Amino acid sequence: MAQYLKRKGPIHSKEAFVSSAKTIVSSCQSITQFLKVIADHCLDKHCAADLALVVEQILTITNQLTIISSVNALTPGSKSSDESLVKNAQNLLQIVLKGVRAAETACIKLSVPTGDSSLEMWQGLRQPEPNTNAARAAALCFQWKKNLLIHRALEISNPETDDLGLRKTSPSSAEPSLAPPLHVLGQQNK
Template identity: 65%
Template structure:
């Protein structure tokens, strides 16, 4: 069960890595580009580890320690992927150059530009709402969560029982 799931995670991470590489290639800010490149390398490294661990796990099925290692590696991978998506959000805010028509980056850049417009509209709505608390701070409970390139994910460090 864990091995099949790990292979699915690896496959999905390849898509995310391709997306992040497009953002790196179109990012206007050098620091954001360097950060994203680092995240891509981390994802590739952990993905390779997960592939190796899942191959070993397939041979030693039923081993609790190998299952724990597999799950921990998958958790680490998901954390790095989320950091990569957050870095992509930062790069989108700082600015992306327009990709060449009919290139691989058109769809990814289009998604980023749409996300940035949604974020700007969300922030404008928040700023136009004068509801404040006793201290003069804007009440956040009335506002929905801000747009994100990644859905909210809660990665808990859970041990095996």
């Protein structure tokens, strides 16, 4: 979308520009549902509150993007309207990435069970009811967590150290994430 402002990239018409904004809005609905499920099944109350806050931010920015895209469709040749639409879409992507990172944190966060004198620690999420959307979301998180633990175990087993005795890591082995790598506002996200 940002390339459209410079008259470059795959979007060549105002209709396609507005349509891409509407596609972002519809995609955020499924992300919002995913984050709500994680918040509802999170064992750590602080992580659940963080996720709920991010969900509200996503909903607010999504509503703004819907309004701006509707106005933008009616204002041909308005550069400020186009810039506002792009900026709002970039803000939405930043908040979505923040939400995915919060979901990752919720999946691995340790919490002490409340109401029990036991010192046993629970990790991440409560097990949802089987055969539900919540179960599919939790399965995705559990698979990601498994991949993350495998990645960390492989990093720890790397015997190579530098001059200071610090373990070397290869720059090509990125840590597993629930979020795919994105380029937003010229910054690179791991």
